[in-house]
Amino acid sequence: MRTAAALLALSTLFIATSAHAQAGSILPEELTTPRLLPPEELFRAGDPLGGDADFTGVTLAGVPMVSSQDEANARLEEIRAAAAATPATSPIEVVYLPSERPELAPVHAAFSKGRYFEPVLGVIAQELDLPVPLRVVMADCKNVNASYIGGRATLVMCHEVVASFVEYFRPKAGGDAAALGKAVVSATVFTLLHEVGHGLIELLRLPVIGNEEDAADRIAAVYLLRDPEVGAERAMAAADATGALSSIPWDVHPMSAQRRYNVMCLALGALNDPRVEAIGEDDFNAHRLPGCPAEFANARGALDQLLAPHYRWRKSPRLEALRISNRAPTDSRAPLPPVNGWSDPYAEALAYHAKVVNGLAAILAQGGDADACALFVIKLINANRREMGSLRAVLTGLAADRRQDLTRAHIFEIFDLLKLRKELRDAHPEIAELAVVEAFFELVPVTLAGT
Numbered sequence: 001m002r003t004a005a006a007l008l009a010l011s012t013l014f015i016a017t018s019a020h021a022q023a024g025s026i027l028p029e030e031l032t033t034p035r036l037l038p039p040e041e042l043f044r045a046g047d048p049l050g051g052d053a054d055f056t057g058v059t060l061a062g063v064p065m066v067s068s069q070d071e072a073n074a075r076l077e078e079i080r081a082a083a084a085a086t087p088a089t090s091p092i093e094v095v096y097l098p099s100e101r102p103e104l105a106p107v108h109a110a111f112s113k114g115r116y117f118e119p120v121l122g123v124i125a126q127e128l129d130l131p132v133p134l135r136v137v138m139a140d141c142k143n144v145n146a147s148y149i150g151g152r153a154t155l156v157m158c159h160e161v162v163a164s165f166v167e168y169f170r171p172k173a174g175g176d177a178a179a180l181g182k183a184v185v186s187a188t189v190f191t192l193l194h195e196v197g198h199g200l201i202e203l204l205r206l207p208v209i210g211n212e213e214d215a216a217d218r219i220a221a222v223y224l225l226r227d228p229e230v231g232a233e234r235a236m237a238a239a240d241a242t243g244a245l246s247s248i249p250w251d252v253h254p255m256s257a258q259r260r261y262n263v264m265c266l267a268l269g270a271l272n273d274p275r276v277e278a279i280g281e282d283d284f285n286a287h288r289l290p291g292c293p294a295e296f297a298n299a300r301g302a303l304d305q306l307l308a309p310h311y312r313w314r315k316s317p318r319l320e321a322l323r324i325s326n327r328a329p330t331d332s333r334a335p336l337p338p339v340n341g342w343s344d345p346y347a348e349a350l351a352y353h354a355k356v357v358n359g360l361a362a363i364l365a366q367g368g369d370a371d372a373c374a375l376f377v378i379k380l381i382n383a384n385r386r387e388m389g390s391l392r393a394v395l396t397g398l399a400a401d402r403r404q405d406l407t408r409a410h411i412f413e414i415f416d417l418l419k420l421r422k423e424l425r426d427a428h429p430e431i432a433e434l435a436v437v438e439a440f441f442e443l444v445p446v447t448l449a450g451t
């Protein structure tokens with residue numbers, strides 16, 4: 001088995017030398033990819049991956065442990081109750097309870113300061129309409145574990161499980177504190193997402209065929225691998241740590257060696273690059289790796305399909321607009337969005353625009369003609385007449401720079417699509433009354449001159 005340091009070094013090298021094109025226009029992207037948030041929402045520029053975490057002095061030696069499952073459950077209930085004392089203000093609430101042990105205090109300090117959970121949890125909170133707030137609590141458990149507490153919408157990440165990752169990776173990191181921090185935080189975030197997977201399965205009543213522990217690993221990997229070039233490094237560290245867990249043949253968890261190879265396969269499948277052979281092992285390369293891209297695509301597609309009814313943007317044009325807009329990402333350490341959603345006229349304006357652009361793009365991509373386009377716009381207006389009536393007010397009310405943003409980033413695509421505008425108007429004079437189109441036209445006279 002290769003060491004974690006070697007895996008990390010190799011994958012880092014790979015990441016540094018790869019040159020995948022960034023997504024350009026929203027249109028082809030929208031038409032060809034599953035409904036997933038852009039990677040930059042998940043792994044924002046400057047994300048330290050835990051390289052800034054200081055785990056000096058962390059050890060499990062001397063840390064008291066529970067002696068029975070009853071004691072473990074009682075402690076989980078104490079943790080849950082302590083966190084529940086404060087009402088949740090966001091769809092996913094993260095609570096960092098301080099450690100009572102000096103050996104674990106650096107774990108609390110690193111995670112409460114680094115906020116490594118928040119970016120990915122923020123994406124999930126923005127994406128999914130959860131029936132109740134999900135609470136994530138990090139605490140001393142007197143147990144090396146992480147748990148989703150069924151029926152309580154509460155997820156507990158134990159300081160002790162992080163300490164176990166520190167002890168596992170410390171010799172491999174060979175004194176490189178940043179490498180240790182990255183590996184530990186990666187394995188911890190994967191563990192968090194595994195428990196989130198259990199939570200989603202329960203809260204959203206997702207059907208599971210097969211083993212739920214395996215499903216939770218795959219949910220975690222798919223989230224982690226939204227941006228394979230960053231996520232693969234994390235997933236490989238997580239695979240390494242998972243492979244070191246003790247295995248019990250009758251346990252509900254698959255054997256840890258299998259879990260390791262499954263996560264590795266998803267990571268390498270997501271990367272889907274010939275150079276990944278440098279990372280894998282010979283037999284694995286020969287027998288498993290060729291199928292890994294399909295394995296990853298299947299896992300991602302299945303999860304997307306299962307989550308589809310729960311995507312918030314299906315229910316909110318504002319969120320759909322936020323998702324597809326190219327707005328500069330906000331601070332990844334910013335608080336999670338409020339339970340009741342957002343209020344953003346800019347996003348609202350984008351939403352109407354997005355509906356028109358995406359709808360027309362889809363029609364044109366399927367070979368639709370001017371008649372089909374006109375019919376679509378007319379139907380859209382009729383279905384949304386009340387909201388559309390406010391579009392002009394919304395656009396006019398925007399600050400000039402934001403309006404310019406809106407037009408520059410998106411409006412050109414409408415005009416590109418509406419090269420058919422003249423034919424549309426000739427064939428369907430009623431299109432002149434389409435408030436949504438006219439509002440855009442009036443706001444961008446300069447652009448109009450060219451059409």
Ligand SMILES: [Zn+2]
Nearest residue numbers: 194198213216
């Ligand atoms: Zn599990």
